[in-house]
Amino acid sequence: MLNANELKTDILNDLRVELSEEFDRNFERKAFFSDKWKPRAHDYPKGSLLLVTGAMRRSTQGHVEGNGVRFSSALAYAAIHNEGGTGFKPVKSHQRKSKKGKVYTVRAHSRKFTIPKRQFIGDGPDTQRLIKGVIDDNLQKFNLSLTNFIKK
Structure with missing residues (x-):
């Protein structure tokens, strides 16, 4: 029979797995659940939106910490996206060539x-x-395991 600590551990582990799968699907949906991402200003030939x-x-991973699940990424640019x-x-400083063929240095x-x-x-109605x-x-x-325990 489950005790309260095992129940809490099971809930947190199940949350980590379920939310990890849904957050991963957001890349396929190109949306945060049903809120579509803003398209890029220019159509780049290489890769999909946020998936080059x-x-x-x-890099996004979920970890059970205390009474919750924390998601993070080791990549510096993940937060700003x-x-x-x-x-x-x-x-960096580099060379440019003008239309007339003159080469100059850009500082x-x-x-x-x-x-x-x-x-x-993140958090939102779908996450909740x-x-x-x-x-x-x-x-x-x-409750089922408790009911079965009481019947015995």
Whole structure:
């Protein structure tokens, strides 16, 4: 028979697995559940939206911590894609050629960029619905095992 600690552990492990699968499917859906991601300004021939190499998709992992499940990515750029925002990227000094053929040097500088929010991990109505479903399923299993224990 399950005790309260085992029930909690089962719920958290099931949440980690279920949410991991759904967050992974967000890359296929190109949406955070049903909220579609904003398309790119230009159509790039290489890869799909947020899926050029698949590194970000593979890097997201869930961990049971205390009384919850925490999702993270080891990649520095995952957070800005998930939350959106602006930043600065360093540009190295390099050579350019003008239309007239003159070669000149561009000094090193920083370029500002803005990335729209394309959430793939986080909380929302769909996440809460999944959490409720996992908890309900585990409580039903717990009640069945409790009922079977009492009958014996």
